[in-house]
Amino acid sequence: MKMYKVLIIxxxxxxxxxxxxxxxxxxxxxxxxxxxxxxxxxxKTMREIKPQIVFVDMQMPVMNGMEFLEKASHEFRDxxxxxxxxxxxxxxxxxxxxxxxxxYLLKPIAREELNAAIDKAVQTLGNxxxxxxxxxxxxxxxxxxxxxxxxxxxxYPQPLKVxxxxxxxxxxxxxxxxxxRQHYEMTIQEYLLMVRMTRAKxxxxxxxxxxxxxxxxxxxxxxxxxxxxxxxxFGITPTDCRNKCFVSRNTK
Numbered sequence: 632m633k634m635y636k637v638l639i640i641x642x643x644x645x646x647x648x649x650x651x652x653x654x655x656x657x658x659x660x661x662x663x664x665x666x667x668x669x670x671x672x673x674x675k676t677m678r679e680i681k682p683q684i685v686f687v688d689m690q691m692p693v694m695n696g697m698e699f700l701e702k703a704s705h706e707f708r709d710x711x712x713x714x715x716x717x718x719x720x721x722x723x724x725x726x727x728x729x730x731x732x733x734x735y736l737l738k739p740i741a742r743e744e745l746n747a748a749i750d751k752a753v754q755t756l757g758n759x760x761x762x763x764x765x766x767x768x769x770x771x772x773x774x775x776x777x778x779x780x781x782x783x784x785x786x787y788p789q790p791l792k793v794x795x796x797x798x799x800x801x802x803x804x805x806x807x808x809x810x811x812r813q814h815y816e817m818t819i820q821e822y823l824l825m826v827r828m829t830r831a832k833x834x835x836x837x838x839x840x841x842x843x844x845x846x847x848x849x850x851x852x853x854x855x856x857x858x859x860x861x862x863x864x865f866g867i868t869p870t871d872c873r874n875k876c877f878v879s880r881n882t883k
Contacts, residue, residue: 635753636663636680640673640699641688641715646738650686650715653742659753668692670699677707684752687732689716689723697723700730711752715740724806725772733801747803755801775800775807776814780822787826788850793819828864831857835873842869 637656641647647666656664665680667673670687671694677685685703689696700712714727717738724735733755734748770778779796796819797804811819827849834845846857846869861869 633660635659635661635684635756636665636682637661638665638667638673638676638680638682638685640667640670640686640691640696642668642691643688646688646715646740649740650745653740653745654749655746659749661749670694670696670702673699674703674706677703677710682710683756684711684713684749686713686715689714689718689727697726697730700727700732704731711755713748713752719809724810728772734803735806736803744803744805751801770800772810773814775802776811779811779819780815783819783823783826787823787830788848790850791823824860824864828861831861831869832865832872835869836876838873842873845869
């Protein structure tokens, strides 16, 4: 059974303690936890203990998180880096991910998000004990959300899930949702719903297509669920929408 070492780098003791206590370390075969208060000291410690997973804060004295990542990601290519920050700054996240960080967690650290990041790191490390090259190409956050939007536009009838995108692009679901909203002013699920409902309305204008078929063509196997979703989105039922379109055409 492969065992892992973890290094936590943060100049704030409460943050280091929180990570130490909230992590389900035993579940992931993590037996050793180390701590440092700045990036310069952490680099020295890494050369000595060779940790497989590193949590690093962005704002620290002596050497901040970004400077640390730029140096450490080149020297320790087999290590998984997870950023922790009290700042929800897009530029921070973008720069961190470009330096090879596999996740970006916001303070205060939430147990669920922390352990999801640990799980991701362990899966990435795989059976060889190294932070393997990811299957997905190294994309910027801008490129990731653009690809997700394109995928929804092209595959909206499919059962698309945020969790699948998170796994594919090595982001947490929470961060990915926040990132998508920053770009498009709605969540991934809200965008998927909008695309489906807009297309459903177009299909309803054709009276030869049964409502059940409309539902199936936009990704709903349950006609009742589709009708409810349509009514919640447009304020009218699919049947009423069709009737309204029929009346409108015949009064022109």
